[in-house]
Amino acid sequence: MWLKRVCDQADQDGRIAKSVFTDEEAIVRFGVGKNMVSSMKHWALATGMILDENSSKYYRLSSLAKKIFAVDGLDPFSENIATTWLLHWQLAGTSKLETSFKTRSTTWVLLFNTFITADFSNKDLLNNIYKFIANNARKKISENSLQRDIDVCLRSYISLPKNNNSDDISEPVLAELALIRPTTSGKLGFQRGTRSTLPDGIFDYCLIIFWQSLSKDLNALSLYDICHAKGSLGLVFKMDEDAIAERLIGIGERTGDLLIWASTSGIHQVMKKQGLGGDEFTKLAVSRLESSYNE
Incomplete structure (x- = not known):
């Protein structure tokens, strides 16, 4: 539902004023707190539902967002698991791994495309991704920032202990896909399968x-x-x-x-x-x- 709230801000030309996320009415407009408004914008960009085309004033609604979240869209309120699978693909699916650090879903891309161990800990994932970004990104990213991103990513697939930096908006979105599970070793692991719920x-x-x-x-x-x-x-x-x-x-x-x-x-x-x-x-x-x- 939160993605639809963002998409609903588009004008008839598919433009969303950047100010809708920062002006004095943002909290009332979206019905959530200031931090959550920022989070909604981040997730809409990360999933490719809105596009930043270097305009100083506007984001643009993607054709995929129009197809799914318009009033007469395929699934405006994200009630169909098909949409959940699609959002996962939008976050993790890319063949352009060498430029993935430029995306807003770097952690998703690297987790699903480069991590092939049977199980892994939060620290294992941190080290793997931090090394990749250090070798590819032009600017340094702090370990704390990366750890927060990893926490958000993992919580979107599996329940983890919360902390003050938790991004609750992500928690229920992808867990029903059953892609990641706790292992008997106390770590996490990918759960492979035929994906009967994937249309x-x-x-x-x-x-x-x-x-x-x-x-x-x-x-x-x-x-x-x-x-x-x-x-x-x-x-x-x-x-x-x-x-x-x-x-x-x-x-x-x-x-x-x-x-x-x-x-x-x-x-x-x-x-x-x-x-x-x-x-x-x-x-x-x-x-x-x-x-x-x-x-």
């Missing part, structure tokens, strides 16, 4: 977005890349090759054979229909997204 439409949408991020000119995408490449569905959704392949077997039927699953001579891949590309490929992604809310 085929969201799976297909994310597959196409991932495909486009690699190259719009690729006519085929290997099962290996779909499972193991940075920003892939296998890493972001924590699905193994069997679970991914099971989904892909039916992709031809779901897309009217615009995409087909081919498994011959030990080569497993998804192939595009000849000539499918550009705007038509994007339209297919949107169509599959929309179908998720009818499954």
Whole structure:
């Protein structure tokens, strides 16, 4: 619901004045405290629902936000778990890992795309991410700031002890996806599975977005890349090759054979229909997204 509150601030041209988050009416406008208003803006930017295009006065509502959170949108009040999976993808899914420190969801990207140990502690995650950022970011980030970001990230998937820096707005959003769990060693670990609550439409949408991020000119995408490449569905959704392949077997039927699953001579891949590309490929992604809310 909090994302809709942000999206509702857009004018008819899809612009959101930056002042709505900072002026004297912000607390009344959003119905929350000052810190939570700032947090709502952060999450809307991090999930790509609003875009900062270097304007001094405005943010812009993304096409995805309009599709989901408009008055007549697919799920304006975030009642469908399809939206929860989509928000997780928006936070953690990217193939451009080398520039991920520029995003507002660096911790999500690095946690799901680079952390492959069976279990991990908060400190393990801190060290891993701090090292990556130290080697890639141009400006130094304090350990305390990074620790707060890690706490917020982990709390969005699993209940952890609260502290004064807790960002409660994130807590209930992603826990139902069951992606992270406590382990018997007292640490945390990824919980892999077939993702029965992940709609085929969201799976297909994310597959196409991932495909486009690699190259719009690729006519085929290997099962290996779909499972193991940075920003892939296998890493972001924590699905193994069997679970991914099971989904892909039916992709031809779901897309009217615009995409087909081919498994011959030990080569497993998804192939595009000849000539499918550009705007038509994007339209297919949107169509599959929309179908998720009818499954």
